[in-house]
Amino acid sequence: MLTKFTSQKLELKILIAILVVTSLVYLNHFDNPFFFDDVHTITQNESIRSLDNWISFFTNADTFSSLPANRAYRPMITFMNAIDYAIAGDLNPYYYHYHIFFWFLVLIVLVYILSKHLYRLSLPEYNWIGMTALFATAWFALHTANAETINYICARSDSFSTLCIVSSLLLYIHPFGKKWHLYIITMVIGIWTKQTGVMFVPILVIYILLFEEHSLITNYKTDTKKKIIHVVKKVAPAMIIASFLFIFNQYYLTPKTTDSTNFTVTRFEYISTQWYVIMHYLGNFILPINLSADPDIAIIKPWYDLKIISGLLIILGMLFLMVKSALKEKLRPIAFGIAWFFIALLPTTLNPLFQIANDHRMFFPFIGLFIAVPWGISLLLKETRIINKSKSQKTNIIILSALLLIGHAYGTIQRNKTWNSEDSLWLDVVVKSPKNGRGLMNYGLTHMAKGNYDTALDYFNRALEFAPNYYTLHINLAILYGATQNHSKAEEYFKSAINLNSNSPSPEYYYGRYLSKQKKYQEAEKHLKKALKNSPNHIQSKQLLANISNLLVNSEKEIKDLEEKAKNEPSLDILLNLSLKYYQNKEYQMVINTSKKLLKSHPTSSVAFNNMCAAYNQLREWELGAKACEKALEINPDYQLARNNLKWATDNIKK
Incomplete structure (x- = not known):
């Protein structure tokens, strides 16, 4: 014993x-x-x-x-x-x-x-x-x-x-x-x-x-x-x-x-x-x-x-x-x-x-x-x-x-x-919890990360059936559409994500990230500041905002340098680059002024007419925009960007 x-x-x-x-x-x-x-x-x-x-x-x-x-x-x-x-x-x-x-x-x-x-x-x-x-x-x-x-x-x-x-x-x-x-x-x-x-x-x-x-x-x-x-x-x-x-x-x-x-x-x-x-x-x-x-x-x-x-x-x-x-x-x-x-x-x-x-x-x-x-x-x-x-x-x-x-x-x-990776975890969730919108979305994300956009979209759409008001799902749909160059859909889902959630930094942050990739820095800056207002501890927003601030400073310096060069040597390339920088900074009237100046010396520049068209469209002067794009297409009938901008203008004229 x-x-x-x-x-x-x-x-x-x-x-x-x-x-x-x-x-x-x-x-x-x-x-x-x-x-x-x-x-x-x-x-x-x-x-x-x-x-x-x-x-x-x-x-x-x-x-x-x-x-x-x-x-x-x-x-x-x-x-x-x-x-x-x-x-x-x-x-x-x-x-x-x-x-x-x-x-x-x-x-x-x-x-x-x-x-x-x-x-x-x-x-x-x-x-x-x-x-x-x-x-x-x-x-x-x-x-x-x-x-x-x-x-x-x-x-x-x-x-x-x-x-x-x-x-x-x-x-x-x-x-x-x-x-x-x-x-x-x-x-x-x-x-x-x-x-x-x-x-x-x-x-x-x-x-x-x-x-x-x-x-x-x-x-x-x-x-x-x-x-x-x-x-x-x-x-x-x-x-x-x-x-x-x-x-x-x-x-x-x-x-x-x-x-x-x-x-x-x-x-x-x-x-x-x-x-x-x-x-x-x-x-x-x-x-x-x-x-x-x-x-x-x-x-x-x-x-x-x-x-x-x-x-x-x-x-x-x-x-x-x-x-x-x-x-x-x-x-x-x-x-x-x-x-x-x-x-x-x-x-x-x-x-x-x-x-x-x-x-x-x-x-x-x-x-x-x-x-x-x-x-x-x-x-x-x-x-x-x-x-x-x-x-x-x-x-x-x-x-x-x-x-x-x-x-x-x-x-x-x-x-x-099962917990070893996003792929294995969310596959397990999808199999065992097929009516879970978040699970379907997250498994879709694993496919999106691999570039399987069609499969990812299928899982996102299935997730929408169970979680139609889940703002994170709308963010991910926006990111997916952005990755597939469907920018109108991307904008639609980013805005719906923002409307669905008023206090999370995520919708504003991801929209800001998307806009910065489109080189719309000032607009991106505005959304990132909103994200940080909602959550001062959101580190990704802070980092991206700091990067954009540096880009904006550099952009202003580039504009000043280009303006100085344009005074001394108003060449086609310099003036086109200058009008592009103005456009990125949302200085649309300066885009128009620079393009008009360029056309005096280069009257057959289809790019200059197209830039004017885009600037007029941003100012909602649709008829002037349409005329500028028509000029661009007269010069270059195969200019697809001008054709897109003309459609933008004419669609709004019809409205």
């Missing part, structure tokens, strides 16, 4: 083995790129490029994102992103993944400590407590669903806030941490990581009720008021500070531009749909074969739809099991785990969000299931005496457990591969 010391030594070795195996399983994920919200929180966010003003991360939510609508107050995430950028020296995802994975390993250890503690409180004489806790820990470490959170850099808000909640509970459990209220510190860090950190308070209440003041549940008729007051006193410090922080963060530190609540659906429609979403999450816990980086679950109507009713029945069944388990001491880890699961889901279940479901939201709630389910299985094996039977039975249990863990390890490796 093993002594206590030997058993602890063996458990430590197994725990280290779990950490090593987990590291090997995730070995192929460290070079996975930035995705989704990583763009506006990291790659386009100037705030993280320096740690000099790190205090501003905690006082100004604008530093969190370059998109005004996405500026949640999560200063710890901005701080960690800035640290990773400082260490890497640039936007290298390796360092972000290393940092996230380090804390994931720490969380794995804490899950082991917490689960073992809860099991020991419930059934101290049980010999398989350590092994059950190790199995729960290994299952959590290798579970395929967790790969969604660990691969997605911006989802460090989920993994790190969960770490803070588990740490807070363990610090409360420890006499020293409870005496000096050290658990408050980690709770505050968790709330600063993500507002869901406030869920530590109800989790703490459940822990106190089940494991410290359980007589309130089993013997509620005696001294109930006194017991409730005792519980309130225990939880009061965390509750007061968490409530204050949540209200202060939400109503004072979160900018008014932040758009997190979906008002296009009713609260009941959203909550009732979440009953099905919870069933979807549970399905991924049991068999994670339908994981998608961007699920296409939409609002389900009516409320009595079979999907909603099925989800509701499962929820009621779990709540019934939770209550029944709470009444028996040895089953309390099951009750605690189920309660944790539902408490962790409350923030995304009650507040209508634009994205109905998201697989990285499972990370925090699943901690509860990793505590409850292994303990339930272990007790079932104990009660049926399978665990105490022959060696072959024990061997079978070990083999089945190993097969489950191997299956999840393999699944995690495959999910890491």
Whole structure:
């Protein structure tokens, strides 16, 4: 028989083995790129490029994102992103993944400590407590669903806030941490990581009720008021500070531009749909074969739809099991785990969000299931005496457990591969979530990057069916049409993107980039300034605006040089170049004056007549423009540009 010391030594070795195996399983994920919200929180966010003003991360939510609508107050995430950028020296995802994975390993250890503690409180004489806790820990470490959170850099808000909640509970459990209220510190860090950190308070209440003041549940008729007051006193410090922080963060530190609540659906429609979403999450816990980086679950109507009713029945069944388990001491880890699961889901279940479901939201709630389910299985094996039977039975249990863990390890490796590139990730989304407009658009982008414009356009048009008012999709359609030289369509979609979104810098930035490529620098400058007005931290707009400013300065210098040359030597080439520079600077009257001057010495210059035509058209003097283009075509009937400008003029004359 093993002594206590030997058993602890063996458990430590197994725990280290779990950490090593987990590291090997995730070995192929460290070079996975930035995705989704990583763009506006990291790659386009100037705030993280320096740690000099790190205090501003905690006082100004604008530093969190370059998109005004996405500026949640999560200063710890901005701080960690800035640290990773400082260490890497640039936007290298390796360092972000290393940092996230380090804390994931720490969380794995804490899950082991917490689960073992809860099991020991419930059934101290049980010999398989350590092994059950190790199995729960290994299952959590290798579970395929967790790969969604660990691969997605911006989802460090989920993994790190969960770490803070588990740490807070363990610090409360420890006499020293409870005496000096050290658990408050980690709770505050968790709330600063993500507002869901406030869920530590109800989790703490459940822990106190089940494991410290359980007589309130089993013997509620005696001294109930006194017991409730005792519980309130225990939880009061965390509750007061968490409530204050949540209200202060939400109503004072979160900018008014932040758009997190979906008002296009009713609260009941959203909550009732979440009953099905919870069933979807549970399905991924049991068999994670339908994981998608961007699920296409939409609002389900009516409320009595079979999907909603099925989800509701499962929820009621779990709540019934939770209550029944709470009444028996040895089953309390099951009750605690189920309660944790539902408490962790409350923030995304009650507040209508634009994205109905998201697989990285499972990370925090699943901690509860990793505590409850292994303990339930272990007790079932104990009660049926399978665990105490022959060696072959024990061997079978070990083999089945190993097969489950191997299956999840393999699944995690495959999910890491899926997250390895834009192409593989969005293909996976399109296959599993075919009604997701964003997924279709992003997969179209992978084809556009390869020059497959027809295929890209097909996916963009399919995306329009599901997301007709998605401004990013309109931007990408504009970029595609610009790349295929369909400039009228490009202009149309750039303008519709701007109309669809009033506070994001992206429509103005991409339109400005397009205009700068057309050498319409002054117009581009105007849109880039609008982009920076919406988002002062949008680094791409700043860089492009600086480049355009330099080009404008150089252009003015070129004009002055050409004007000086034209005085001394009014040659055909110099005057044509000068009129072109005037046109690029929108000095249309100067284009006309220069062209007239050129025609005095070169009356058969079709280019000069065409330049006059284009300038007249810009001034909306359509008849003068038409006459100039007709002259150009008399001189050169094959001059296509003059023919296009003439059509521009005549079309407007007809109007």
